[in-house]
Amino acid sequence: MxxxxxxxxxxxxxxxxxxxxxxxxxxxxxxxxxxxxxxxxxxxxxxxxxxxxxxxxxxxxxxxxxxxxVSVTLAPGILKHIFDGIQRPLEAIAEKNGVYMSKGSDIDQIDLDKEWEITYKVSKGDYVTPGQIYATTKETDVIEHRFLIPTNVKGIVVSSPKDGKYKMRDNSLKVELENKVVVDVPFAQKWAIKEARPVEERLVISTPLITGQRVIDTLFPIAKGGTAALPGGFGTGKTMMQHQLAKWCDADIIVYIGCGERGNEMTQVLEEFGELIDPKTKKSLMERTVLIANTSNMPVAAREASIYTGLTIAEYYRDMGYHVAVMADSTSRWAEALREISGRLEEMPAEEGFPAYLPSRISQFYERAGYVKTLNNQHGSVSIIGAVSPQGSDFSEPVTQNTKRFVRCFWALDKKLAYERHYAAVNWNLSYSEYLRDLTPWYNEFLSPHFLENRKEIVAILAEENKLLEIVKLMGSDVLPDDQKLIIEIGKVIRLGYLQQNAFHKDDTYVSLEKQLKMMDVILYLYKEAKNFTLRGKALSTLIQTGIFEHVIKMKYDVENDKLDKFDLYYEKIDQVVKSIL
Missing domain, CATH: 2.40.30.20 (Elongation Factor Tu (Ef-tu); domain 3)
Structure with a gap:
């Protein structure tokens, strides 16, 4: 047969x-x-x-x-839901078959029988072009779904569409193409997951993706349409970091891909995102989130598909004019799936058994990010943040090294910092961002030129502190002069009072750029005044004993996000303390 x-x-x-x-x-x-x-x-x-x-x-x-x-169905009904790696709706499957998935489930990828209130933007006789928005509906309380003309359709609308309730399995328009053939335009459209959706133009990246996480926004910023790698060993906080970014970054839509991770982590995402109130909309965060779950006990081959399924959904909303952030947790599990399939195909292995085409697959994944001008002349973006799980925190292994080649932002998570309960555990000596030059005009125009000046000074202090700590380990701190002891003290203030952030504190879980700037101003003012104090021949130890350094560390908790004028009290306190011991 x-x-x-x-x-x-x-x-x-x-x-x-x-x-x-x-x-x-x-x-x-x-x-x-x-x-x-x-x-x-x-x-x-x-x-x-x-x-x-x-x-x-x-x-x-x-x-x-x-x-x-292999394709996904693109229509209203994607947001607020959780799908597996090939876009099968897990909630609908659970209702039909119970908590265990049956093989070959024939449930529609999206509920095509649900009725949506459609408002048309075109009428009979209008000329429509690929990617044009021809109708809208309210997909969730916060996101308007914009229906797009398919990329292979260009012509004149020959039907008379009327506003009203429609099912997604219906056809929405009849369009006469330029060759006089009349075609139906369906509401629900299919798109192959391994084919990038077309755009009018890829634009220069120039706007930061604001996350509210100080170590990222200040030291290692990512741009809208940018790419970032989040490598770290077990227990360093990769998943929690991605949760924080998904909750607080200023993207319009979040696509969270759980690729080969533990099932309880995806359960936690579902529960947390459902309960968390979005600070921008005051609604549930799930109103603008879609989850793709391919957990560690699911078929290994679907891990590869889950990455592309999430990316295609992200590109679809980008084409509507939204800014989308994709969280992929973790690309190492995806690479392991490639290795397993490659082994079964008896292909010649490369380094550590991974297939020789691993770099090109990683490149293809991250290259689908970007800030673009869509076919309907709107601006949209897809930003990709991929977690990497190197075994034994070895950043020299192939997945981390090849990812590093293709991303412009590298947030290295440090096991030592994590064990010290310093979160986010981003190692400021190993991490970098190449977006700083691209974003400089934005910071100078919309925030303040002082922001990048402060950042430069703080980076210099941290670098100097790192060198001095090596000396202290060998010889003790007593051998250092006061000006170098001050570097270590201010470095501690920066590390504990600025870079360390508490995700469970209402005023510290998210910090605006304005507050970040004011915090840096206070820390650097303390540094300047303490430096002048030591130049006058006074002992630094007398200033340390006043507790002013600990007082400044606590400002991240003591100053509410809506009461930034309280920072003025810190300048007064510093002046008062210095004058009292001169």
Whole structure:
């Protein structure tokens, strides 16, 4: 019988002597119709990776082609929901089959029978072009869903669309193309996940993605449309860091991809995001969030798909004119899935067993980020923040090193800092951001030129403190003169009072750029006054004994986010203390 299974090796299935399938074609395998994708075609063998558990299928089972690529359904009903790596709705599956997923689930990727109140932006006789917004609906309380003309449609609307309630399986418009052929434009559209959506133009990156996390916004900023790697060993806080970024960054929409992570972490995301009130909208954060869950106990092949599924959804909302942040946790698990599939395909392994094409796959993933001018002349962006989980915190392993090649922001998480309960545990000596030059005009125009000047001084102090601490380890602090002891004291204030942040404190979990600037001003004012104090020949120890350094460290808790004028009291306190001991 044609198109039957010849061999099975985990998620890899092979067929012999068939010419019916094309590369990247989506297929259904066996009687349960397990979803798979053609990943290799030769004269004799066709190889398929199956995105579901292959337990129970056998040699001789039928494989059916679809003549289409693995795709996602793009329509209202994506936000507020959780999907698996191939966009199967986990909530709907749980309602139908219980908490355990059945094989080959035939539930629609999105509820196509739900009615939505549609408002049309075009009428009969209008000329429409690819990517144009032709209708809108309220997808959630905070996000307007904008329906887009498909990228292969250009012509004149020949139907008379009327506002009202429609199901997503309906057709929305009839358009007469330039060759006089009339086509239907459906509400719900399909898009292949491994194909990037087209844009009018990729723009220069110039706006920061404000996160409210001081160590990022001040020292290592990321731009809207930028890419960042978040590497760290077990227990360094990668997932919690991504939770914080998802909660507080100023993106319009969050796409959170749990790729090969523990199921309880995704449960925590679901519960937390549902309870958290979005500071921008005062609604639940889930109103503008979509979760893609491919946990560690799910089929390994679907990990690769989950990354691309999340990216395609992000690009879809970008094309509506939104700024989207993609959190991928973790790309190391995705790379491990590539390694496992590559091993089963008996491909020649490269470093540490990873396939030779690992760098190009990582590059393709991060290159889909960007700040763009959409086909409908709006501005949108996709920012990608990928967590990396190097075994034993070894940043020289292939996934971390290749990721470093393709991202412009590197937030290295430090096990030592994490064990000291210093969060976010970003090591300021190993991390970097290449976006600073691109963002300088924005900081100078919309905030203050002093912000980057303060940052430069703080970075210099931290670098000098790092050198001095090496001397202290060898010889003790008593050998240092007072000006160098002051560097260590101010470094401590910067580390504990500025870089360390409490995610559970109402005023410290998120800090505006204005407050960050004022905090830096106070710290550097203390540094200047203490330096002048020592230049007058006074002993630094007398100033330390006043407790002024500890007082400044506590300002992150003592100054509420809506009462920034309280910072004036710190200048007065510093002046008062210095004068009292002169």
């Amino acid at each position: 044609a198109n039957t299974i010849y061999s099975i090796n985990g998620p890899v299935v092979k067929l012999k002597n068939t010419k019916d399938f094309s590369m990247l074609e989506m297929v259904y395998v066996g009687k349960d119709k397990l979803m798979g994708e053609v990943i290799s075609v030769s004269k004799d063998l066709t190889t398929i990776q199956v995105y579901e558990s292959t337990t129970g299928i056998k040699v001789g089972d039928q494989v059916v082609g679809t003549k289409t690529q």
